[in-house]
Amino acid sequence: MPPARVSLFVTCLVDLLYPEVGEATVALLRDLGVEVDFPESQTCCGQPAFNSGFDADARRVARTLLGAFDDAEAVVAPSGSCAGMVRSFYPHLFHGTKDEARANALAGKIYELTEFVVDVLGASSVEGRWDGRVTYHDACHGLREIGLTGQGRQLLSRVEGLELVEMARPDACCGFGGTFSLRLPDVATAMADDKVAQAEATEADAMVAGDAGCLMHLAGRMSRRGAGMRPVHVATLLAEARGLRERPGAPAAGVPGR
Amino acid sequence: MTPEASPSTRFKDRAASQLVNRRLPIVIGNATDLRERRRREAFAPLDGDGLRDAAEAVRAHTLANLDTYLERFADRAQARGTKVFFAADGAEALDYVRGVVRQAGARVVAKGKSMASEEIGLGHALEADGLEVVETDLGEYIVQIAGEAPSHITAPAVHHDRAEIAELFSRTHGVELPPDPEALTAFARGVLRETFLTADVGISGVNFAIAETGSFVMVTNEGNGRMVTSLPRVHIALMGMERIVPTHRELGLLLPMLVASAGGRPVTTYFSFVNGPRRDDEPDGPDEVHIVVLDNGRSGILAGEFRSILHCIRCGACQNVCPVYRQVGGHGYGSVYAGPIGAVLTPLLSGMDRAGDLAHASSLCGACVEVCPVKIPLVEHLIGLRRLAAKHAGAGERASFFGWARAWGSARRYRFVGWAGRLGQRLVTRRGRIRRAPFPFSRWTADRDLPPLARRGFRARWKAGANGSERPDGT
Numbered sequence: 001m002p003p004a005r006v007s008l009f010v011t012c013l014v015d016l017l018y019p020e021v022g023e024a025t026v027a028l029l030r031d032l033g034v035e036v037d038f039p040e041s042q043t044c045c046g047q048p049a050f051n052s053g054f055d056a057d058a059r060r061v062a063r064t065l066l067g068a069f070d071d072a073e074a075v076v077a078p079s080g081s082c083a084g085m086v087r088s089f090y091p092h093l094f095h096g097t098k099d100e101a102r103a104n105a106l107a108g109k110i111y112e113l114t115e116f117v118v119d120v121l122g123a124s125s126v127e128g129r130w131d132g133r134v135t136y137h138d139a140c141h142g143l144r145e146i147g148l149t150g151q152g153r154q155l156l157s158r159v160e161g162l163e164l165v166e167m168a169r170p171d172a173c174c175g176f177g178g179t180f181s182l183r184l185p186d187v188a189t190a191m192a193d194d195k196v197a198q199a200e201a202t203e204a205d206a207m208v209a210g211d212a213g214c215l216m217h218l219a220g221r222m223s224r225r226g227a228g229m230r231p232v233h234v235a236t237l238l239a240e241a242r243g244l245r246e247r248p249g250a251p252a253a254g255v256p257g258r
Numbered sequence: 259m260t261p262e263a264s265p266s267t268r269f270k271d272r273a274a275s276q277l278v279n280r281r282l283p284i285v286i287g288n289a290t291d292l293r294e295r296r297r298r299e300a301f302a303p304l305d306g307d308g309l310r311d312a313a314e315a316v317r318a319h320t321l322a323n324l325d326t327y328l329e330r331f332a333d334r335a336q337a338r339g340t341k342v343f344f345a346a347d348g349a350e351a352l353d354y355v356r357g358v359v360r361q362a363g364a365r366v367v368a369k370g371k372s373m374a375s376e377e378i379g380l381g382h383a384l385e386a387d388g389l390e391v392v393e394t395d396l397g398e399y400i401v402q403i404a405g406e407a408p409s410h411i412t413a414p415a416v417h418h419d420r421a422e423i424a425e426l427f428s429r430t431h432g433v434e435l436p437p438d439p440e441a442l443t444a445f446a447r448g449v450l451r452e453t454f455l456t457a458d459v460g461i462s463g464v465n466f467a468i469a470e471t472g473s474f475v476m477v478t479n480e481g482n483g484r485m486v487t488s489l490p491r492v493h494i495a496l497m498g499m500e501r502i503v504p505t506h507r508e509l510g511l512l513l514p515m516l517v518a519s520a521g522g523r524p525v526t527t528y529f530s531f532v533n534g535p536r537r538d539d540e541p542d543g544p545d546e547v548h549i550v551v552l553d554n555g556r557s558g559i560l561a562g563e564f565r566s567i568l569h570c571i572r573c574g575a576c577q578n579v580c581p582v583y584r585q586v587g588g589h590g591y592g593s594v595y596a597g598p599i600g601a602v603l604t605p606l607l608s609g610m611d612r613a614g615d616l617a618h619a620s621s622l623c624g625a626c627v628e629v630c631p632v633k634i635p636l637v638e639h640l641i642g643l644r645r646l647a648a649k650h651a652g653a654g655e656r657a658s659f660f661g662w663a664r665a666w667g668s669a670r671r672y673r674f675v676g677w678a679g680r681l682g683q684r685l686v687t688r689r690g691r692i693r694r695a696p697f698p699f700s701r702w703t704a705d706r707d708l709p710p711l712a713r714r715g716f717r718a719r720w721k722a723g724a725n726g727s728e729r730p731d732g733t
Binding site: 053058061064175177 | 269270273274277283291581582584585586618619620621622623624625627628641643644645646647648651655656659660662663664666667668669672676679691693698699701702704705706707708709710711712714715716717718719720721
C-alpha cells in the first residue's frame with residue numbers, strides 16, 4: 001500500500017526562490033489522493049557544504065532534516081539532487097555518528113517527486129491538457145543518484161496538446177553543479193550555453209526539468225541572453241496540465257515556473 | 259616544445275584560456291560523441307553491469323595482491339630474457355631509459371603511444387640529450403609537430419579537426435595536403451616508415467602486463483605499436499606499476515572492455531603481444547627488451563582511500579562524456595591525465611598543493627561513473643579530494659561554510675536570513691531579476707541573471723494556507 005500521507009521536503013531553493021514549485025507539488029500530491037504535511041523545522045540537505053568537502057558543516061544543516069522527518073512515513077522532494085543527497089550520501093555523511101540510524105532511516109524513505117508518483121503511487125501518467133512543445137532536461141542527480149528512468153516523461157505522455165521533442169543530449173549537465181557554478185563561472189556558463197543551444201534547436205516553448213538548481217542556472221543564462229523559452233519545473237507543468245494552477249500568459253524572465 | 263598549454267598552474271586560468279576558442283567544444287564534441295555512441299552500441303547487447311562488476315573485481319583483486327603479481331611478472335619476464343627495472347619515480351625511470359639509449363648508441367628513437375612516458379616527460383628528456391624522437395602514433399605525431407601535449411588518453415589530437423591537421427602537415431612539411439583523413443594518414447605513414455627503418459630504439463607503452471607469462475600487450479589501430487616493438491634493435495616499454503593482470507583469463511575480459519569502452523569497436527586493428535627479445539630461432543624482433551615498471555606515487559595511492567583510481571585501464575570513456583572536458587579540452591587541465599580521471603589522479607600523483615584545485619574541476623554530474631568499465635567511483639573520489647583540500651582551505655572559504663551552516667542549521671536563523679535577504683535584494687533587483695550581485699554572487703551574475711528571493715517563500719505561504727496549501731489539521 002502506498003503511504004496515504006507524505007511529508008514534503010520542499011528544498012531551500014524552492015522555498016526561497018520558487019515557492020510556486022512547492023505549491024504545485026503539494027497540489028499535485030493532493031490531487032492524487034495523498035495527504036501532505038510540511039514540517040517547518042527543515043531547511044536544506046546540506047549539499048553545498050558536503051560537495052565542497054566540509055562534512056561537519058554539512059551535518060549541521062542536514063540534521064534539520066533528520067529532526068523534521070523522524071516521524072514521517074515517506075518524504076517527497078521536488079528535486080532529484082536534494083533527494084539523491086539524502087539517499088546516496090547521508091549514510092556516508094553520518095556514518096559513525098550518533099545520528100547514523102536516523103540518517104539511514106531517512107535515506108530509506110525519501111523520494112524524488114516523479115519517482116514517488118510513478119513508482120510508489122503507481123500513477124503511470126497524468127491526464128490533463130497543456131498546449132505546446134516542451135523539451136526535457138534530465139537533471140544529473142535525479143538521473144544518476146536516484147536512478148530515474150523517464151518517470152517525468154511518462155507523466156507528461158498522456159497530457160493532451162503537449163508535444164515532447166528531445167534535445168540532442170538531454171542527459172548532459174547544465175553546468176550548475178551547486179558551488180561549481182560559482183567556483184568556475186566561465187566553464188559553468190559555457191556548459192549552460194551548450195544546453196540552451198540544444199534546447200533552442202528543438203524550438204520548444206518550455207524546457208522542463210525536475211530540479212530547481214538546473215532551472216535557476218539555465219533560466220539565469222537564458223534571461224541574460226534574452227532567450228524566449230520558458231524554464232519550468234515538472235511539478236509546475238503537471239499542475240498546470242491538471243488545471244491546479246494557472247498557466248502564465250507570458251513567461252517572466254529569469255523565473256522558472258512563474 | 260613545452261607540454262603546457264599555458265604557464266598557469268591553476269585550472270581556472272587554464273580553462274579560461276581554452277574557453278576563448280569556441281570551436282573547441284564542437285571539435286571535441288564531434289569526436290567524443292561518436293566514440294560514446296559506439297561505446298553504447300557495443301555494450302547494448304551485453305550485460306554491461308555484469309561485465310563492469312567482473313572487471314572491477316579483477317582490478318580490485320589484482321591491486322590487493324599487486325606485490326605478488328609484480329614479482330611473478332618480473333620473474334617470468336626475466337626468464338624470457340626481458341630486463342625488468344622498477345623505477346620509484348620519474349627521475350629513476352628517465353635515468354634508466356637514458357642509460358639504455360646511450361648504451362645502444364642511438365640517434366633516432368621511435369616512440370609508440372605511452373601515457374607513462376608523458377607522465378615522466380620522456381620525449382623531451384631524450385630530445386634534450388640530442389636525440390631525434392619521433393612519435394609514431396598518428397595522434398601523438400600530430401601533437402608532437404604542433405608542439406603540444408596530448409589532450410586525450412586514447413585520442414591525443416582530439417582537439418584538432420581534419421582541416422587543422424591538413425594545415426599543420428602542409429605547413430610543417432612544405433606540401434599541399436587536402437583535409438581528407440585518408441590522404442593525411444597516408445602522408446604520415448610515409449614519413450613514419452622512414453623513422454621505423456632508421457630508429458635504433460623503439461619505446462612503447464603497455465596496456466596490460468601478464469604476471470603468469472611475463473609478457474605484455476598493446477592495442478593499437480595503426481600498427482605502429484608493432485613496428486616500434488619489432489623493428490628497432492632495442493625495445494623499451496614503460497608501464498605504470500598497476501597495469502598488470504594475473505593471467506590470460508583476466509586479460510580476456512579486460513582487453514575487450516578496454517577496446518569497447520575506448521571506441522566501441524569489438525577489436526582494435528592490432529593486439530600486439532611482446533614475449534621478450536628475439537630468440538635464436540626467430541628471424542626478427544629486437545635483440546634487447548627492457549620494461550620499466552613505474553611507481554611514481556602509485557604505491558602511496560595504493561595504501562589509501564583512493565586506491566580504486568588505480569583500477570583505471572586508460573580507455574578515456576570518462577573523458578568522452580565529461581561536460582567540463584568538452585568545454586575546456588585536455589589542455590585545460592594542464593596535466594597528462596585530463597577529464598575526470600585526471601581530476602582525481604593528478605592531485606594524487608602531483609600532490610594536493612600543486613593540483614588540488616582539479617578536484618573542483620567537475621560539476622559532479624556523474625556521467626563518468628556511468629561509463630567507467632571498472633566502476634571507479636569518480637564522484638566519491640572527487641568529493642574525497644575536496645575533503646582533503648577543505649582542511650587547508652583559505653579562511654574566507656572556511657568562514658563562508660561555517661557561517662552558512664550556522665544560519666542554515668536552524669529554521670529560525672534560516673528564516674531570518676531569508677527576511678534580511680529580501681530587504682537587501684531591493685538594492686539590486688531590477689524588473690524581477692538581479693543582474694549585478696555582490697561577491698560571491700557576482701561570480702554568478704557576471705554572465706547569468708539571478709532570481710530574487712520570492713516575496714513570500716513557500717513556508718510563509720504554507721503557514722498562511724494560501725493556494726490550497728492549508729494545513730490539514732485546519733489551523
